[in-house]
Amino acid sequence: MPDFLGLPLPCWVLLRLAVRVSMTRILNTMQTASIKQVLGGEIAVGSEVTVQGWVRTRRDSKAGFSFIHLNDGSTFGNLQLVADKDLPNYDDEIRHLTSGCSLTCRGKVVESKGRGQSVEIQAGTVEVVGWVEDPDTYPVQPKKHSFEFLRTVAHLRPRTNTFGAVTRVRHAAARAIHEFFDEQGYYWINTPIITSSDAEGAGQLFRVSTLDLMNLPRTDEGKIDFREDFFGREAFLTVSGQLNVEAYCLAMSKVYTFGPTFRAENSNTARHLAEFWMVEPEIAFADLNDLARLAEDFLKFVFTRVLDRCSEDMEFFAERINPEAIERLRKLIETDFVRMDYREAVSILADSGENFEYPAEWGLDLQTEHERYLTEKHCKAPVVVMNYPDEIKAFYMRLNDDGKTAAALDVLAPGIGEIIGGSQREERLDVLKRRMAEHGLDAETYSWYVDLRRYGTVPHAGFGLGFERLLNYITGLTNIRDVIPYPRTPGHAPF
RNA sequence: UCCCCGGUAGCUCAGCUGGUUAGAGCGGGUGACUGUUAAUCACUAGGUCGUUGGUUCGAAUCCGACCCGGGGAGCCA
Numbered sequence: 181m182p183d184f185l186g187l188p189l190p191c192w193v194l195l196r197l198a199v200r201v202s203m204t205r206i207l208n209t210m211q212t213a214s215i216k217q218v219l220g221g222e223i224a225v226g227s228e229v230t231v232q233g234w235v236r237t238r239r240d241s242k243a244g245f246s247f248i249h250l251n252d253g254s255t256f257g258n259l260q261l262v263a264d265k266d267l268p269n270y271d272d273e274i275r276h277l278t279s280g281c282s283l284t285c286r287g288k289v290v291e292s293k294g295r296g297q298s299v300e301i302q303a304g305t306v307e308v309v310g311w312v313e314d315p316d317t318y319p320v321q322p323k324k325h326s327f328e329f330l331r332t333v334a335h336l337r338p339r340t341n342t343f344g345a346v347t348r349v350r351h352a353a354a355r356a357i358h359e360f361f362d363e364q365g366y367y368w369i370n371t372p373i374i375t376s377s378d379a380e381g382a383g384q385l386f387r388v389s390t391l392d393l394m395n396l397p398r399t400d401e402g403k404i405d406f407r408e409d410f411f412g413r414e415a416f417l418t419v420s421g422q423l424n425v426e427a428y429c430l431a432m433s434k435v436y437t438f439g440p441t442f443r444a445e446n447s448n449t450a451r452h453l454a455e456f457w458m459v460e461p462e463i464a465f466a467d468l469n470d471l472a473r474l475a476e477d478f479l480k481f482v483f484t485r486v487l488d489r490c491s492e493d494m495e496f497f498a499e500r501i502n503p504e505a506i507e508r509l510r511k512l513i514e515t516d517f518v519r520m521d522y523r524e525a526v527s528i529l530a531d532s533g534e535n536f537e538y539p540a541e542w543g544l545d546l547q548t549e550h551e552r553y554l555t556e557k558h559c560k561a562p563v564v565v566m567n568y569p570d571e572i573k574a575f576y577m578r579l580n581d582d583g584k585t586a587a588a589l590d591v592l593a594p595g596i597g598e599i600i601g602g603s604q605r606e607e608r609l610d611v612l613k614r615r616m617a618e619h620g621l622d623a624e625t626y627s628w629y630v631d632l633r634r635y636g637t638v639p640h641a642g643f644g645l646g647f648e649r650l651l652n653y654i655t656g657l658t659n660i661r662d663v664i665p666y667p668r669t670p671g672h673a674p675f
Numbered sequence: 676u677c678c679c680c681g682g683u684a685g686c687u688c689a690g691c692u693g694g695u696u697a698g699a700g701c702g703g704g705u706g707a708c709u710g711u712u713a714a715u716c717a718c719u720a721g722g723u724c725g726u727u728g729g730u731u732c733g734a735a736u737c738c739g740a741c742c743c744g745g746g747g748a749g750c751c752a
Contacts, residue, residue: 239711247711260712278703294710316703316721317685322713323701325686328745420752446676447750458752601752646752659745660752671743 216255223289235281237322246274253344256492260300261285273308278315279322283308327662334666334675345493346663356485366434371421376413377625384444385416417442422460423629429462429640430632436461446670450659455668462642468587468604471641472564475591475600476517483509502656508595518559522568543569551597563592575619577603579611596653602643609633
């Protein structure tokens with residue numbers, strides 16, 4: 181028996197237990213279920229449930245009932261509600277439901293008398309939560325829409341089959357990425373969005389400033405005085421978390437970043453966004469071969485999980501978007517990646533007898549047509565091209581002993597080309613300093629980065645993967661603007 | 676940024692060698708019919724033909740400029 185004078189704690193425990201029990205009972209009587217649960221057979225036939233969602237289609241039968249297909253985003257399929265004409269709001273409301281209306285339906289789970297679904301809901305009550313103001317102009321109609329049009333209604337496109345599926349696959353892929361790294365002992369490092377350094381020494385940056393553009397403070401020489409700015413210096417949105425994550429790598433050993441990245445490049449293509457998400461793992465005590473293995477394991481893990489958890493969505497992509505969508509992922513999972521040196525790749529291309537538009541020769545980067553030949557014709561497998569000419573690679577990539585190549589790699593996938601780019605990092609203080617000088621980088625800005633080579637440096641390596649490009653590969657959608665909720669491109673940032 | 680293509684009903688498009696009142700399918704409304712499944716059938720409403728100048732008796736149609744969108748290239752993730 182609890183002693184209410186001396187020991188109040190057991191009383192609290194009992195009270196909280198009692199509350200929890202009663203809450204559970206309330207929830208059980210309400211039985212609000214997701215459509216995924218109902219269609220997945222989690223709700224027993226014969227039991228009462230409440231479902232909520234948005235109408236996809238309505239069909240009436242003069243025999244005295246209407247069929248309503250409802251979707252709540254929880255799964256690809258729609259749940260069929262059967263609404264009888266005896267319902268009090270049948271004539272006034274139910275027969276006027278159109279695509280996009282939101283509703284709450286309480287009813288009984290029954291085995292379907294029709295074909296096409298195993299279970300359906302015999303509606304007991306149908307409460308219209310939100311009408312569509314003007315059904316005539318509601319943009320998301322039950323018909324085929326162009327992706328181009330749907331981009332203009334980005335706030336409504338998640339109500340379509342395609343974008344619902346993209347949303348679930350995007351989530352599943354993100355989750356798989358975190359799982360992969362977590363299971364292997366990596367730490368997720370939240371590198372800064374605002375930065376004062378340009379990670380590549382190239383690329384256009386978005387400026388971050390609170391200065392009054394109409395009245396800029398000036399130095400004596402007439403230049404803009406950034407000492408007056410919010411951070412007391414110039415600041416930008418990050419173009420990569422790599423440099424920052426390297427520091428954590430040289431303490432935590434295995435780390436990764438996964439977050440938004442910004443590029444102000446004026447490139448308007450199906451593969452570029454001004455704001456996109458990037459995955460960047462970094463491993464210590466590792467070389468380029470370790471990195472190649474990581475990239476291969478990583479891709480195979482993520483694809484396996486997505487196929488496993490989003491089978492219905494993937495079947496939809498295979499049916500409507502790209503017939504190869506599932507098969508090419510399966511094939512990639514089963515196939516060993518081919519590794520070859522850049523030098524070897526160039527000679528294969530030179531001897532191929534193919535009539536390439538651009539030449540393949542030492543010192544030039546591989547073109548899309550070259551990448552496709554290597555993966556689709558020559559190797560018929562994903563290819564990791566390694567050790568590129570030093571001149572075409574960034575300052576932080578490790579100079580190989582030959583003095584001519586950098587320890588960089590690209591993972592090329594059949595059907596899309598480059599999907600991952602990475603390198604072993606230059607860990608030698610003197611070499612790094614020399615290369616920074618050659619690239620004209622400000623030693624002071626990067627002094628902290630150089631410090632990492634001064635204090636307990638180790639060989640380390642990492643790669644970058646554009647998350648949306650990965651999603652394009654998974655879904656078969658060819659435009660990067662269709663795999664991110666609100667795409668930002670030059671001249672375009674609505675919503 | 677460069678090259679190519681496009682902008683006609685809420686959406687997808689036809690019409691474009693200039694010539695009465697600009698069409699179809701889907702979607703919306705009304706009705707018929709059916710345990711229906713992107714149902715079917717009938718009727719019906721709905722358009723400043725991207726904007727703007729020009730050529731012409733006459734422009735959705737031809738020409739110029741501009742705006743917007745798409746594809747490709749470069750760059751990259």
